[in-house]
Amino acid sequence: MANVHIPPREQTAPAENALSVEHLKMGYGDRILLEDASFSVKKGEILVILGGSGCGKSSLMKHIIGLYQPMAGDIKIKNQSIVNANKADKAKLQRQLGVMYQSGALFGSLNVLENVRFPLDQFTDIGLKEKNLTASILLDLLEMGYAGSLMPGELSGGMLKRAGIARAMALGADILMLDEPSAGLDPITAANLDQTILRLRDSLGVTFVIVTHELQSIFNIADRAIMLDPHTKSIIAEGRPQSLRDHSEDPHVRQFFNRLSDKEQHKGE
Numbered sequence: 001m002a003n004v005h006i007p008p009r010e011q012t013a014p015a016e017n018a019l020s021v022e023h024l025k026m027g028y029g030d031r032i033l034l035e036d037a038s039f040s041v042k043k044g045e046i047l048v049i050l051g052g053s054g055c056g057k058s059s060l061m062k063h064i065i066g067l068y069q070p071m072a073g074d075i076k077i078k079n080q081s082i083v084n085a086n087k088a089d090k091a092k093l094q095r096q097l098g099v100m101y102q103s104g105a106l107f108g109s110l111n112v113l114e115n116v117r118f119p120l121d122q123f124t125d126i127g128l129k130e131k132n133l134t135a136s137i138l139l140d141l142l143e144m145g146y147a148g149s150l151m152p153g154e155l156s157g158g159m160l161k162r163a164g165i166a167r168a169m170a171l172g173a174d175i176l177m178l179d180e181p182s183a184g185l186d187p188i189t190a191a192n193l194d195q196t197i198l199r200l201r202d203s204l205g206v207t208f209v210i211v212t213h214e215l216q217s218i219f220n221i222a223d224r225a226i227m228l229d230p231h232t233k234s235i236i237a238e239g240r241p242q243s244l245r246d247h248s249e250d251p252h253v254r255q256f257f258n259r260l261s262d263k264e265q266h267k268g269e
């Protein structure tokens with residue numbers, strides 16, 4: 001038999017961590033929200049954080065971006081601790097993290113271009129022309145190029161979120177943290193925003209950490225989900241949303257992903 005040459009399998013290097021949360025204990029005063037939580041997010045991955053109201057999703061985001069110090073544990077941005085960083089290093093790490101809060105949180109007295117330019121005005125000394133160009137490019141990227149001169153009060157919900165994302169990217173962040181991006185959007189606008197998130201990931205390699213309850217959106221865009229639980233103060237589920245929906249050993253997790261009422265969940269018991 002002739003020797004058949006089988007080419008070696010291409011070695012793909014494991015993706016690097018964009019961020020990792022290691023044995024995090026967090027809370028406020030006597031109130032502990034998470035006891036010992038660990039997870040990581042690979043570069044270019046879309047991770048969704050889930051959990052009932054008040055379980056600590058926003059608090060986790062605020063710890064990741066360095067607004068609060070953990071009670072114990074570490075948080076690393078591209079393998080560098082933001083918890084133990086000195087002020088200058090922490091500021092550098094924070095620039096790699098862009099945050100969009102629920103409403104987009106634009107300044108009502110500035111037009112859209114000025115809003116997107118704002119972080120550049122605050123934190124850089126580059127010229128106005130260059131800053132305006134950067135802001136315009138970001139608005140184009142978010143399909144908002146036509147809206148630079150509009151005031152936030154003139155924007156629809158979807159446009160506010162897009163402008164908020166553009167602003168979050170102004171300082172060059174390639175890890176975006178989005179707090180309930182689809183909240184308050186109609187289904188078509190929410191689906192369009194999902195596509196934009198996927199496009200930013202696929203074309204620029206942006207990493208996303210997203211807090212959302214929108215199941216459809218979770219199934220459309222999330223590579224992985226983690227679910228926080230206030231009772232055990234831990235991460236009770238981690239995996240692909242579809243796998244958690246169909247195979248999680250935790251009935252509460254299956255109930256969540258299948259969007260079942262308590263009655264439907266306990267039918268036949």
Ligand SMILES: Nc1ncnc2c1ncn2[C@@H]1O[C@H](COP(=O)(O)OP(=O)(O)OP(=O)(O)O)[C@@H](O)[C@H]1O
Binds near residue numbers: 056
């Ligand atoms: N700065 C703070 N000081 C003290 N307690 C706080 C602070 N921020 C949040 N909390 C409390 O911590 C708990 C978790 O709040 P957090 O906003 O992180 O939850 P969440 O899961 O994001 O909730 P939701 O889904 O309703 O937005 C809540 O009980 C909240 O009142």
